[in-house]
Amino acid sequence: MQLRYVYTELGQGLRRNLSMHLAVILTLFVSLTLVGMGVLFQQQATKAADQWGNQLQITVFLCRNGDSNPVCPSAVTDAQKTDIEAVVQDNPEVADYHFESSETALGKAKELYGEELFSGDNPAITAEDMPQTIWITLEDPEQFEGITSAVQGLDGVSRVQDMRKVIAPILGALSMLQWVALVTAAVLVFAALLLVANTIRLAAFARRKEIGIMRLVGASTLYIALPFLLEALVTAIIGVVLAGGALAAVQQFGIEGRGDDTLKFIPWIGWDEFWLAAAAVGILGPLLTLLPTLVLTRKYLKV
Amino acid sequence: MIRFEKVTKTYPGHPHPALDNISVDVEKGEFVFLVGSSGSGKSTFLRLVLREYRPTTGRVYVAGKEINRLASWKVPRLRRDIGTVFQDFRLLPNKTVTENVAFALQVIGKSRKEIKDVVPETLELVGLTGKGDRMPDELSGGEQQRVAVARAFVNRPMILIADEPTGNLDPTTSVGIMKLLDRINRTGTTVVMATHDSSIVDQMRKRVIELENGHVVRDQAQGVYGHQV
Numbered sequence: 172m173q174l175r176y177v178y179t180e181l182g183q184g185l186r187r188n189l190s191m192h193l194a195v196i197l198t199l200f201v202s203l204t205l206v207g208m209g210v211l212f213q214q215q216a217t218k219a220a221d222q223w224g225n226q227l228q229i230t231v232f233l234c235r236n237g238d239s240n241p242v243c244p245s246a247v248t249d250a251q252k253t254d255i256e257a258v259v260q261d262n263p264e265v266a267d268y269h270f271e272s273s274e275t276a277l278g279k280a281k282e283l284y285g286e287e288l289f290s291g292d293n294p295a296i297t298a299e300d301m302p303q304t305i306w307i308t309l310e311d312p313e314q315f316e317g318i319t320s321a322v323q324g325l326d327g328v329s330r331v332q333d334m335r336k337v338i339a340p341i342l343g344a345l346s347m348l349q350w351v352a353l354v355t356a357a358v359l360v361f362a363a364l365l366l367v368a369n370t371i372r373l374a375a376f377a378r379r380k381e382i383g384i385m386r387l388v389g390a391s392t393l394y395i396a397l398p399f400l401l402e403a404l405v406t407a408i409i410g411v412v413l414a415g416g417a418l419a420a421v422q423q424f425g426i427e428g429r430g431d432d433t434l435k436f437i438p439w440i441g442w443d444e445f446w447l448a449a450a451a452v453g454i455l456g457p458l459l460t461l462l463p464t465l466v467l468t469r470k471y472l473k474v
Numbered sequence: 475m476i477r478f479e480k481v482t483k484t485y486p487g488h489p490h491p492a493l494d495n496i497s498v499d500v501e502k503g504e505f506v507f508l509v510g511s512s513g514s515g516k517s518t519f520l521r522l523v524l525r526e527y528r529p530t531t532g533r534v535y536v537a538g539k540e541i542n543r544l545a546s547w548k549v550p551r552l553r554r555d556i557g558t559v560f561q562d563f564r565l566l567p568n569k570t571v572t573e574n575v576a577f578a579l580q581v582i583g584k585s586r587k588e589i590k591d592v593v594p595e596t597l598e599l600v601g602l603t604g605k606g607d608r609m610p611d612e613l614s615g616g617e618q619q620r621v622a623v624a625r626a627f628v629n630r631p632m633i634l635i636a637d638e639p640t641g642n643l644d645p646t647t648s649v650g651i652m653k654l655l656d657r658i659n660r661t662g663t664t665v666v667m668a669t670h671d672s673s674i675v676d677q678m679r680k681r682v683i684e685l686e687n688g689h690v691v692r693d694q695a696q697g698v699y700g701h702q703v
Contacts, residue, residue: 176580380566381577387524388629389554390581392547 180381180398184374185405191370192406198366199410199459200417202359203452205352207418210448212349215440216342229315230332231255231305231322235273238302240329247303251327258325259307264318267308276301302329360459367406367463371399375471396468403460411456415449475633475664476500476523481532483518483688491530492518494688500666502632505659507675508668509699510685516668519685520635523666524556525549537632554582557626557634557663561641563618565610571597571621572606578625592628600624600654616647620654627658634658636667640674648674672699 185192233252234243252270259268277298281289289296309315319331375382385395422445478498484491493515500506508516521527522534528542535541537555544552565574572593579589597606600620610618619639626634636655640648652674659665669675675682675698682697683690 176577380564384564384566384577384625385581386550387553387558388578388582388625389550389552391550394581394583 177394177397177401180378181401181405184378184398184402187377188370188374188402191366191373192402195363195366195370195406195460196409196413198359198363199407199456200413202356202363203410203414203456204417205356205359206455207414207448207452208421209349209352209356210451211418211421211440211444212345212352214444214447216345216349218438218440218444219338219341219345229307229309229319231259231307232329232332233303233305234327234329235302236299238329243327243329247327251325252303255305255322255325255327258321259305259318262318262321264310264314265307266310269306271304271306273298273301273303276304363459364463367403367460368467370402371464371467372471374399374402375468392469396465399464399468400461403464404457407457407460410460411453414452414456418445418448418452475502475504475537476666477533477535478519478522479533479535481522481529481534483515483522483527484530491688493522493529493685495532496685496688496690498683498690498693500664502664503659503662505656505665505678505680506667507678507680507682507697508666508685509670509675509682513687514685515688516685517637518688520637520666520668523633523635524558525552550582554629555632557629557631559619559622559626559634559636559639561638563610563615563622563642565618565621565625567610569610570606571602571608571610571613574610574621575624575628578628582629596624596628599627599657601650614647615643616650619643619647619651623651623654623658627663631663633664633666636665636669638669639667640669640671645673649677652678675699 233247233255234240234245236246238246256270259265277289277296280296280301307318309318315333319333322328323331382395422440422442426439427441476498477500478496480495480497481493482491482495483493496515498519508519510516518527522529523536525534525536525541525544533540533542536552539552541552566577569577575593575596576589579592584592594603594606597603600623602617602620602624605613605617610621613621619642623639634655639655640651643651648671655665655667656678679696679698682692682694682699684692684694
Protein backbone atom coordinates (compact mmCIF):
# COMPACT_ATOMS: atom_id res chain seq x y z
CA MET A 172 0.00 0.00 0.00
CA GLN A 173 1.27 3.43 -0.86
CA LEU A 174 1.27 5.45 2.32
CA ARG A 175 2.57 8.73 0.94
CA TYR A 176 -0.97 9.98 0.45
CA VAL A 177 -1.96 8.86 3.94
CA TYR A 178 0.86 10.82 5.61
CA THR A 179 0.20 13.94 3.53
CA GLU A 180 -3.44 13.72 4.48
CA LEU A 181 -2.58 13.20 8.15
CA GLY A 182 -0.50 16.37 8.23
CA GLN A 183 -3.14 18.37 6.35
CA GLY A 184 -5.91 17.01 8.55
CA LEU A 185 -4.09 17.94 11.75
CA ARG A 186 -3.43 21.49 10.51
CA ARG A 187 -6.87 22.02 9.02
CA ASN A 188 -8.75 21.12 12.20
CA LEU A 189 -6.17 22.46 14.60
CA SER A 190 -8.63 24.10 17.00
CA MET A 191 -10.81 20.99 17.17
CA HIS A 192 -7.78 18.79 17.74
CA LEU A 193 -6.60 21.11 20.51
CA ALA A 194 -10.03 20.89 22.15
CA VAL A 195 -9.89 17.09 21.98
CA ILE A 196 -6.35 17.01 23.37
CA LEU A 197 -7.16 19.33 26.28
CA THR A 198 -10.33 17.48 27.20
CA LEU A 199 -8.50 14.18 26.99
CA PHE A 200 -5.65 15.60 29.05
CA VAL A 201 -7.93 16.71 31.91
CA SER A 202 -10.20 13.66 31.87
CA LEU A 203 -7.31 11.19 31.69
CA THR A 204 -5.53 13.02 34.51
CA LEU A 205 -8.65 12.66 36.64
CA VAL A 206 -8.95 8.98 35.78
CA GLY A 207 -5.32 8.55 36.80
CA MET A 208 -5.96 10.48 40.04
CA GLY A 209 -8.90 8.16 40.73
CA VAL A 210 -6.61 5.16 40.33
CA LEU A 211 -3.99 6.76 42.61
CA PHE A 212 -6.58 7.52 45.33
CA GLN A 213 -7.84 3.96 45.11
CA GLN A 214 -4.29 2.61 45.43
CA GLN A 215 -3.66 4.95 48.37
CA ALA A 216 -6.79 3.70 50.14
CA THR A 217 -5.80 0.06 49.58
CA LYS A 218 -2.31 0.72 50.83
CA ALA A 219 -3.53 2.50 53.96
CA ALA A 220 -6.01 -0.26 54.74
CA ASP A 221 -3.32 -2.91 54.25
CA GLN A 222 -0.89 -1.12 56.52
CA TRP A 223 -3.36 -0.62 59.32
CA GLY A 224 -4.11 -4.31 59.60
CA ASN A 225 -7.30 -4.14 57.61
CA GLN A 226 -8.91 -2.43 60.62
CA LEU A 227 -8.80 -5.68 62.56
CA GLN A 228 -6.99 -4.33 65.59
CA ILE A 229 -8.15 -2.55 68.72
CA THR A 230 -5.78 -1.02 71.24
CA VAL A 231 -6.25 -1.08 75.01
CA PHE A 232 -4.43 1.82 76.71
CA LEU A 233 -3.51 1.06 80.31
CA CYS A 234 -3.35 3.64 83.09
CA ARG A 235 -0.10 5.56 83.50
CA ASN A 236 1.15 8.02 86.11
CA GLY A 237 -0.67 11.33 85.82
CA ASP A 238 -3.26 9.86 83.49
CA SER A 239 -5.87 12.47 82.51
CA ASN A 240 -8.61 9.85 82.89
CA PRO A 241 -10.17 10.02 86.43
CA VAL A 242 -10.61 6.22 86.58
CA CYS A 243 -6.81 5.98 86.73
CA PRO A 244 -5.62 7.08 90.18
CA SER A 245 -2.14 5.67 89.50
CA ALA A 246 -0.19 3.60 86.96
CA VAL A 247 -1.47 0.11 86.25
CA THR A 248 -0.17 -2.52 88.65
CA ASP A 249 1.14 -5.95 87.72
CA ALA A 250 -1.84 -7.62 89.43
CA GLN A 251 -4.26 -5.53 87.37
CA LYS A 252 -2.33 -6.41 84.21
CA THR A 253 -2.65 -10.13 85.01
CA ASP A 254 -6.42 -9.74 85.50
CA ILE A 255 -6.80 -7.84 82.23
CA GLU A 256 -4.72 -10.39 80.35
CA ALA A 257 -6.93 -13.20 81.71
CA VAL A 258 -10.05 -11.47 80.43
CA VAL A 259 -8.51 -10.89 77.00
CA GLN A 260 -7.24 -14.46 76.80
CA ASP A 261 -10.64 -15.96 77.60
CA ASN A 262 -12.60 -13.81 75.17
CA PRO A 263 -13.72 -15.76 72.08
CA GLU A 264 -13.56 -12.65 69.85
CA VAL A 265 -9.80 -12.33 70.31
CA ALA A 266 -7.57 -13.95 67.73
CA ASP A 267 -4.25 -12.75 69.10
CA TYR A 268 -2.82 -10.10 71.44
CA HIS A 269 0.46 -8.71 72.68
CA PHE A 270 1.66 -6.24 75.30
CA GLU A 271 3.59 -3.18 74.32
CA SER A 272 5.75 -1.49 76.92
CA SER A 273 6.15 2.26 77.40
CA GLU A 274 9.67 1.99 75.98
CA THR A 275 8.46 0.34 72.79
CA ALA A 276 5.77 3.00 72.40
CA LEU A 277 8.41 5.70 72.87
CA GLY A 278 10.58 4.02 70.23
CA LYS A 279 7.71 4.08 67.74
CA ALA A 280 7.03 7.72 68.48
CA LYS A 281 10.70 8.57 67.92
CA GLU A 282 10.61 6.84 64.56
CA LEU A 283 7.55 8.78 63.51
CA TYR A 284 8.37 12.27 64.80
CA GLY A 285 12.16 12.29 64.87
CA GLU A 286 14.80 11.96 67.56
CA GLU A 287 15.09 15.69 68.55
CA LEU A 288 11.82 15.87 70.46
CA PHE A 289 12.93 13.14 72.86
CA SER A 290 16.59 13.87 73.48
CA GLY A 291 18.50 16.41 75.55
CA ASP A 292 18.48 17.18 79.27
CA ASN A 293 14.81 18.00 79.52
CA PRO A 294 12.98 16.06 76.80
CA ALA A 295 9.34 16.92 76.06
CA ILE A 296 8.28 13.32 76.32
CA THR A 297 9.84 10.40 78.18
CA ALA A 298 8.92 6.71 78.49
CA GLU A 299 6.95 7.69 81.63
CA ASP A 300 4.52 9.70 79.50
CA MET A 301 3.82 6.83 77.14
CA PRO A 302 1.06 4.43 78.20
CA GLN A 303 1.52 0.67 78.14
CA THR A 304 -0.84 -0.93 75.65
CA ILE A 305 -2.35 -4.25 74.68
CA TRP A 306 -2.81 -4.73 70.90
CA ILE A 307 -5.67 -7.08 70.20
CA THR A 308 -6.31 -8.67 66.82
CA LEU A 309 -9.95 -9.65 66.41
CA GLU A 310 -11.31 -12.84 64.89
CA ASP A 311 -13.89 -10.80 63.03
CA PRO A 312 -13.50 -7.01 62.65
CA GLU A 313 -17.25 -6.55 62.99
CA GLN A 314 -17.29 -8.29 66.38
CA PHE A 315 -15.61 -5.83 68.67
CA GLU A 316 -18.29 -4.71 71.16
CA GLY A 317 -17.89 -7.82 73.38
CA ILE A 318 -14.20 -7.41 74.05
CA THR A 319 -14.47 -3.62 74.26
CA SER A 320 -17.13 -3.73 76.99
CA ALA A 321 -15.40 -6.63 78.79
CA VAL A 322 -12.12 -4.74 79.07
CA GLN A 323 -13.48 -1.20 79.37
CA GLY A 324 -14.56 -1.38 83.03
CA LEU A 325 -11.54 -3.25 84.40
CA ASP A 326 -9.24 -1.58 86.93
CA GLY A 327 -6.09 -0.27 85.30
CA VAL A 328 -7.67 0.31 81.86
CA SER A 329 -7.68 3.94 80.77
CA ARG A 330 -9.45 3.59 77.48
CA VAL A 331 -10.04 1.21 74.56
CA GLN A 332 -9.36 2.54 71.11
CA ASP A 333 -10.87 0.98 68.08
CA MET A 334 -8.46 1.69 65.21
CA ARG A 335 -11.33 2.02 62.82
CA LYS A 336 -12.23 5.31 64.45
CA VAL A 337 -8.84 6.71 63.42
CA ILE A 338 -8.68 5.15 60.00
CA ALA A 339 -12.30 5.44 58.91
CA PRO A 340 -12.21 9.23 58.28
CA ILE A 341 -8.98 8.93 56.28
CA LEU A 342 -10.28 6.02 54.23
CA GLY A 343 -13.60 7.85 53.84
CA ALA A 344 -11.86 10.95 52.53
CA LEU A 345 -9.76 8.91 50.12
CA SER A 346 -12.79 7.07 48.86
CA MET A 347 -14.68 10.35 48.40
CA LEU A 348 -11.78 11.91 46.49
CA GLN A 349 -11.62 8.80 44.34
CA TRP A 350 -15.29 9.05 43.44
CA VAL A 351 -15.19 12.79 42.82
CA ALA A 352 -12.25 12.22 40.45
CA LEU A 353 -13.91 9.30 38.66
CA VAL A 354 -17.33 10.94 38.27
CA THR A 355 -15.77 14.17 36.96
CA ALA A 356 -13.60 12.07 34.67
CA ALA A 357 -16.67 10.21 33.37
CA VAL A 358 -18.39 13.51 32.47
CA LEU A 359 -15.25 14.77 30.73
CA VAL A 360 -14.73 11.47 28.95
CA PHE A 361 -18.23 11.86 27.55
CA ALA A 362 -17.36 15.39 26.41
CA ALA A 363 -14.17 14.04 24.82
CA LEU A 364 -16.18 11.42 22.92
CA LEU A 365 -18.53 14.09 21.55
CA LEU A 366 -15.59 16.26 20.54
CA VAL A 367 -13.92 13.36 18.74
CA ALA A 368 -17.18 12.64 16.93
CA ASN A 369 -17.53 16.28 15.86
CA THR A 370 -13.94 16.45 14.71
CA ILE A 371 -14.43 13.43 12.50
CA ARG A 372 -17.63 14.85 11.06
CA LEU A 373 -15.86 18.11 10.20
CA ALA A 374 -12.90 16.29 8.71
CA ALA A 375 -15.11 13.97 6.67
CA PHE A 376 -17.02 17.01 5.40
CA ALA A 377 -13.85 18.91 4.51
CA ARG A 378 -12.62 15.93 2.53
CA ARG A 379 -15.90 14.74 1.06
CA LYS A 380 -14.68 15.30 -2.51
CA GLU A 381 -11.52 13.23 -2.09
CA ILE A 382 -13.45 10.57 -0.22
CA GLY A 383 -16.10 10.40 -2.94
CA ILE A 384 -13.45 9.96 -5.62
CA MET A 385 -11.56 7.39 -3.57
CA ARG A 386 -14.70 5.34 -3.20
CA LEU A 387 -15.43 5.55 -6.93
CA VAL A 388 -11.99 4.46 -8.04
CA GLY A 389 -12.02 1.56 -5.58
CA ALA A 390 -9.81 2.62 -2.67
CA SER A 391 -10.25 0.21 0.21
CA THR A 392 -12.20 1.27 3.28
CA LEU A 393 -9.10 0.98 5.43
CA TYR A 394 -7.13 3.23 3.09
CA ILE A 395 -9.87 5.87 3.26
CA ALA A 396 -10.19 5.60 7.04
CA LEU A 397 -6.45 5.48 7.78
CA PRO A 398 -5.83 9.27 7.93
CA PHE A 399 -8.75 9.58 10.37
CA LEU A 400 -7.45 6.76 12.56
CA LEU A 401 -3.93 8.20 12.58
CA GLU A 402 -5.28 11.64 13.52
CA ALA A 403 -7.17 10.03 16.39
CA LEU A 404 -4.05 8.18 17.49
CA VAL A 405 -1.87 11.32 17.41
CA THR A 406 -4.33 13.32 19.54
CA ALA A 407 -4.65 10.38 21.96
CA ILE A 408 -0.88 10.06 22.34
CA ILE A 409 -0.47 13.78 23.06
CA GLY A 410 -3.34 13.63 25.59
CA VAL A 411 -1.85 10.57 27.29
CA VAL A 412 1.64 12.12 27.49
CA LEU A 413 0.23 15.32 29.03
CA ALA A 414 -1.89 13.39 31.54
CA GLY A 415 1.05 11.10 32.40
CA GLY A 416 3.19 14.19 32.98
CA ALA A 417 0.57 15.74 35.25
CA LEU A 418 0.27 12.53 37.27
CA ALA A 419 4.06 12.25 37.55
CA ALA A 420 4.13 15.85 38.80
CA VAL A 421 1.49 15.01 41.43
CA GLN A 422 3.54 11.99 42.49
CA GLN A 423 6.85 13.85 42.55
CA PHE A 424 5.83 17.14 44.14
CA GLY A 425 2.61 16.23 45.94
CA ILE A 426 3.50 12.90 47.50
CA GLU A 427 7.24 12.23 47.34
CA GLY A 428 8.08 15.81 48.18
CA ARG A 429 5.41 16.87 50.65
CA GLY A 430 2.95 14.25 51.94
CA ASP A 431 5.83 11.96 52.82
CA ASP A 432 7.36 14.60 55.10
CA THR A 433 4.35 16.09 56.82
CA LEU A 434 1.86 13.24 57.19
CA LYS A 435 4.29 10.49 58.03
CA PHE A 436 1.86 8.18 59.77
CA ILE A 437 0.10 7.49 56.46
CA PRO A 438 1.80 4.89 54.25
CA TRP A 439 2.08 6.76 50.95
CA ILE A 440 1.94 5.28 47.47
CA GLY A 441 5.15 5.13 45.43
CA TRP A 442 6.18 5.04 41.78
CA ASP A 443 4.80 1.50 41.34
CA GLU A 444 1.31 2.84 41.87
CA PHE A 445 2.06 5.76 39.54
CA TRP A 446 2.95 3.35 36.75
CA LEU A 447 -0.29 1.48 37.30
CA ALA A 448 -2.25 4.73 36.91
CA ALA A 449 -0.14 5.67 33.88
CA ALA A 450 -0.88 2.29 32.28
CA ALA A 451 -4.62 2.78 32.85
CA VAL A 452 -4.42 6.21 31.22
CA GLY A 453 -2.26 4.87 28.38
CA ILE A 454 -4.82 2.21 27.51
CA LEU A 455 -7.91 4.37 27.99
CA GLY A 456 -6.66 7.36 25.95
CA PRO A 457 -6.27 5.63 22.56
CA LEU A 458 -9.49 3.66 23.15
CA LEU A 459 -11.39 6.92 23.70
CA THR A 460 -10.38 8.32 20.33
CA LEU A 461 -9.99 5.19 18.20
CA LEU A 462 -13.31 3.54 19.06
CA PRO A 463 -15.55 6.48 18.06
CA THR A 464 -13.36 7.01 14.98
CA LEU A 465 -13.83 3.39 13.92
CA VAL A 466 -17.57 3.55 14.48
CA LEU A 467 -18.02 6.92 12.74
CA THR A 468 -15.74 6.28 9.77
CA ARG A 469 -17.85 3.21 9.11
CA LYS A 470 -20.88 5.47 9.13
CA TYR A 471 -19.56 8.44 7.15
CA LEU A 472 -17.20 6.67 4.78
CA LYS A 473 -19.41 3.75 3.92
CA VAL A 474 -18.54 2.30 0.50
CA MET B 475 -20.78 -7.71 -18.92
CA ILE B 476 -23.75 -6.12 -17.16
CA ARG B 477 -26.88 -8.14 -16.58
CA PHE B 478 -30.07 -7.10 -14.75
CA GLU B 479 -32.47 -9.93 -13.95
CA LYS B 480 -35.96 -8.82 -12.91
CA VAL B 481 -34.50 -6.00 -10.87
CA THR B 482 -36.73 -3.83 -8.71
CA LYS B 483 -35.37 -1.02 -6.59
CA THR B 484 -37.63 0.76 -4.13
CA TYR B 485 -36.20 3.55 -2.00
CA PRO B 486 -37.34 3.64 1.62
CA GLY B 487 -40.23 6.07 2.06
CA HIS B 488 -41.15 6.07 -1.64
CA PRO B 489 -44.27 4.16 -2.66
CA HIS B 490 -43.28 3.74 -6.33
CA PRO B 491 -40.17 1.77 -7.27
CA ALA B 492 -37.40 3.67 -9.05
CA LEU B 493 -36.81 0.59 -11.20
CA ASP B 494 -39.66 -1.87 -11.67
CA ASN B 495 -38.83 -5.45 -12.63
CA ILE B 496 -36.39 -4.68 -15.41
CA SER B 497 -34.18 -7.17 -17.25
CA VAL B 498 -31.31 -5.85 -19.34
CA ASP B 499 -28.22 -7.49 -20.82
CA VAL B 500 -25.18 -5.48 -21.92
CA GLU B 501 -22.46 -7.44 -23.76
CA LYS B 502 -18.74 -6.91 -23.43
CA GLY B 503 -17.55 -4.06 -25.67
CA GLU B 504 -21.02 -2.60 -26.26
CA PHE B 505 -21.81 1.13 -26.25
CA VAL B 506 -25.20 1.78 -24.68
CA PHE B 507 -27.15 5.00 -24.26
CA LEU B 508 -29.51 5.16 -21.32
CA VAL B 509 -32.18 7.76 -22.06
CA GLY B 510 -35.33 8.96 -20.37
CA SER B 511 -36.62 11.98 -18.49
CA SER B 512 -35.43 12.96 -15.03
CA GLY B 513 -36.66 10.48 -12.44
CA SER B 514 -37.06 7.70 -14.98
CA GLY B 515 -34.52 5.51 -13.20
CA LYS B 516 -31.28 6.16 -15.16
CA SER B 517 -29.23 7.15 -12.13
CA THR B 518 -30.60 4.27 -10.08
CA PHE B 519 -29.54 1.92 -12.88
CA LEU B 520 -25.98 3.28 -12.80
CA ARG B 521 -25.80 3.22 -9.00
CA LEU B 522 -26.87 -0.41 -8.96
CA VAL B 523 -24.03 -1.23 -11.37
CA LEU B 524 -21.58 0.57 -9.03
CA ARG B 525 -23.20 -1.19 -6.08
CA GLU B 526 -23.84 2.04 -4.30
CA TYR B 527 -27.20 0.37 -3.73
CA ARG B 528 -28.43 -3.19 -3.69
CA PRO B 529 -31.60 -4.09 -5.61
CA THR B 530 -34.75 -4.63 -3.54
CA THR B 531 -35.46 -7.78 -5.54
CA GLY B 532 -33.81 -9.42 -8.54
CA ARG B 533 -30.15 -9.87 -9.40
CA VAL B 534 -27.44 -7.65 -10.82
CA TYR B 535 -24.38 -9.22 -12.45
CA VAL B 536 -21.31 -7.13 -13.28
CA ALA B 537 -18.26 -8.73 -14.93
CA GLY B 538 -19.63 -12.16 -14.12
CA LYS B 539 -20.19 -11.49 -10.42
CA GLU B 540 -23.57 -11.33 -8.75
CA ILE B 541 -22.93 -8.06 -7.00
CA ASN B 542 -25.92 -7.92 -4.69
CA ARG B 543 -24.31 -10.86 -2.90
CA LEU B 544 -20.86 -9.29 -2.90
CA ALA B 545 -19.44 -8.70 0.61
CA SER B 546 -18.94 -5.00 1.21
CA TRP B 547 -15.18 -5.39 1.63
CA LYS B 548 -15.03 -6.71 -1.94
CA VAL B 549 -16.85 -3.69 -3.36
CA PRO B 550 -13.66 -1.57 -3.80
CA ARG B 551 -12.19 -4.32 -6.00
CA LEU B 552 -15.33 -4.34 -8.13
CA ARG B 553 -15.10 -0.57 -8.59
CA ARG B 554 -11.55 -0.85 -9.88
CA ASP B 555 -13.08 -2.57 -12.93
CA ILE B 556 -15.50 0.32 -13.47
CA GLY B 557 -14.55 3.85 -14.48
CA THR B 558 -17.00 6.65 -13.74
CA VAL B 559 -17.51 10.08 -15.31
CA PHE B 560 -20.00 12.69 -14.09
CA GLN B 561 -21.64 15.81 -15.41
CA ASP B 562 -19.81 17.94 -12.82
CA PHE B 563 -16.32 16.46 -13.52
CA ARG B 564 -15.52 16.02 -9.80
CA LEU B 565 -11.86 17.00 -10.05
CA LEU B 566 -9.79 17.90 -6.99
CA PRO B 567 -9.26 21.68 -7.32
CA ASN B 568 -5.97 21.75 -5.40
CA LYS B 569 -4.26 19.13 -7.55
CA THR B 570 -2.82 19.46 -11.05
CA VAL B 571 -4.17 17.52 -14.02
CA THR B 572 -1.45 14.89 -13.66
CA GLU B 573 -2.03 14.63 -9.90
CA ASN B 574 -5.78 14.28 -10.39
CA VAL B 575 -5.29 11.35 -12.75
CA ALA B 576 -2.50 9.85 -10.63
CA PHE B 577 -4.71 10.09 -7.52
CA ALA B 578 -6.94 7.29 -8.84
CA LEU B 579 -3.91 5.00 -9.06
CA GLN B 580 -2.27 6.13 -5.82
CA VAL B 581 -5.26 5.33 -3.64
CA ILE B 582 -5.53 1.79 -4.97
CA GLY B 583 -1.87 1.22 -4.17
CA LYS B 584 -0.17 1.30 -7.60
CA SER B 585 3.59 1.77 -7.61
CA ARG B 586 5.18 5.13 -8.33
CA LYS B 587 6.81 3.76 -11.46
CA GLU B 588 3.57 2.43 -12.88
CA ILE B 589 1.88 5.77 -12.22
CA LYS B 590 4.73 7.60 -13.94
CA ASP B 591 4.35 5.42 -17.01
CA VAL B 592 0.58 5.20 -17.30
CA VAL B 593 -0.57 8.75 -16.50
CA PRO B 594 1.15 10.58 -19.45
CA GLU B 595 -0.03 7.81 -21.78
CA THR B 596 -3.62 8.31 -20.69
CA LEU B 597 -3.35 12.11 -20.91
CA GLU B 598 -2.14 11.68 -24.48
CA LEU B 599 -5.09 9.39 -25.24
CA VAL B 600 -7.60 12.01 -24.07
CA GLY B 601 -5.78 14.80 -25.93
CA LEU B 602 -4.27 16.68 -23.00
CA THR B 603 -0.59 16.26 -23.82
CA GLY B 604 1.37 19.18 -22.37
CA LYS B 605 -1.36 20.23 -19.96
CA GLY B 606 -0.39 17.92 -17.12
CA ASP B 607 0.83 20.75 -14.90
CA ARG B 608 -2.28 22.91 -15.22
CA MET B 609 -4.75 23.30 -12.37
CA PRO B 610 -8.38 22.34 -13.11
CA ASP B 611 -9.60 25.97 -12.94
CA GLU B 612 -7.15 26.89 -15.71
CA LEU B 613 -8.90 24.50 -18.09
CA SER B 614 -12.07 24.81 -20.17
CA GLY B 615 -15.10 22.65 -19.31
CA GLY B 616 -14.33 20.25 -22.14
CA GLU B 617 -10.74 19.89 -21.00
CA GLN B 618 -11.82 19.31 -17.41
CA GLN B 619 -14.13 16.55 -18.57
CA ARG B 620 -11.22 15.02 -20.50
CA VAL B 621 -9.27 14.95 -17.26
CA ALA B 622 -12.20 13.19 -15.60
CA VAL B 623 -12.33 10.67 -18.45
CA ALA B 624 -8.58 10.13 -18.14
CA ARG B 625 -8.97 9.50 -14.42
CA ALA B 626 -11.82 7.04 -15.06
CA PHE B 627 -9.87 5.21 -17.74
CA VAL B 628 -6.32 5.31 -16.33
CA ASN B 629 -6.77 1.96 -14.59
CA ARG B 630 -8.05 0.44 -17.87
CA PRO B 631 -11.45 -0.64 -16.48
CA MET B 632 -13.68 -3.14 -18.24
CA ILE B 633 -16.66 -0.85 -17.94
CA LEU B 634 -16.95 2.94 -18.25
CA ILE B 635 -20.03 4.56 -16.78
CA ALA B 636 -20.84 8.11 -17.81
CA ASP B 637 -23.68 10.01 -16.13
CA GLU B 638 -24.61 12.97 -18.37
CA PRO B 639 -20.95 13.63 -19.29
CA THR B 640 -21.89 16.34 -21.80
CA GLY B 641 -24.55 17.95 -19.62
CA ASN B 642 -22.39 21.00 -18.83
CA LEU B 643 -20.72 21.34 -22.25
CA ASP B 644 -21.55 23.16 -25.45
CA PRO B 645 -22.44 21.04 -28.54
CA THR B 646 -19.02 21.30 -30.23
CA THR B 647 -17.15 20.34 -27.08
CA SER B 648 -19.68 17.54 -26.48
CA VAL B 649 -18.84 16.03 -29.85
CA GLY B 650 -15.18 15.92 -28.82
CA ILE B 651 -16.01 14.09 -25.60
CA MET B 652 -18.23 11.62 -27.50
CA LYS B 653 -15.40 10.91 -29.95
CA LEU B 654 -13.19 10.23 -26.94
CA LEU B 655 -15.72 7.85 -25.39
CA ASP B 656 -16.09 6.12 -28.76
CA ARG B 657 -12.31 5.69 -28.95
CA ILE B 658 -12.29 4.20 -25.46
CA ASN B 659 -15.14 1.89 -26.46
CA ARG B 660 -13.07 0.67 -29.43
CA THR B 661 -10.35 -0.52 -27.03
CA GLY B 662 -12.90 -3.09 -25.83
CA THR B 663 -14.26 -1.18 -22.86
CA THR B 664 -18.00 -1.44 -22.36
CA VAL B 665 -19.53 2.06 -22.14
CA VAL B 666 -22.87 2.86 -20.53
CA MET B 667 -23.87 6.51 -20.83
CA ALA B 668 -26.94 8.18 -19.38
CA THR B 669 -27.89 11.31 -21.31
CA HIS B 670 -30.56 13.86 -22.23
CA ASP B 671 -28.67 14.99 -25.31
CA SER B 672 -30.80 13.88 -28.28
CA SER B 673 -28.44 15.11 -31.01
CA ILE B 674 -25.59 13.03 -29.64
CA VAL B 675 -27.71 9.89 -29.43
CA ASP B 676 -29.02 10.47 -32.94
CA GLN B 677 -25.51 10.99 -34.35
CA MET B 678 -23.85 8.01 -32.71
CA ARG B 679 -26.38 5.37 -33.76
CA LYS B 680 -25.61 3.05 -30.88
CA ARG B 681 -27.86 0.86 -28.77
CA VAL B 682 -30.47 2.89 -26.88
CA ILE B 683 -32.30 1.77 -23.75
CA GLU B 684 -35.15 4.09 -22.80
CA LEU B 685 -36.51 4.16 -19.28
CA GLU B 686 -39.83 5.61 -18.19
CA ASN B 687 -41.10 5.48 -14.60
CA GLY B 688 -38.76 2.62 -13.85
CA HIS B 689 -39.73 0.47 -16.85
CA VAL B 690 -37.74 -0.27 -20.00
CA VAL B 691 -39.99 1.12 -22.74
CA ARG B 692 -37.51 0.69 -25.60
CA ASP B 693 -34.34 -1.28 -26.28
CA GLN B 694 -33.11 -0.59 -29.78
CA ALA B 695 -29.91 -1.82 -31.41
CA GLN B 696 -29.05 1.32 -33.42
CA GLY B 697 -31.47 3.80 -31.99
CA VAL B 698 -32.12 7.51 -31.89
CA TYR B 699 -33.28 9.67 -28.99
CA GLY B 700 -36.96 9.98 -29.95
CA HIS B 701 -39.43 7.14 -30.61
CA GLN B 702 -39.33 7.15 -34.40
CA VAL B 703 -36.64 5.19 -36.23
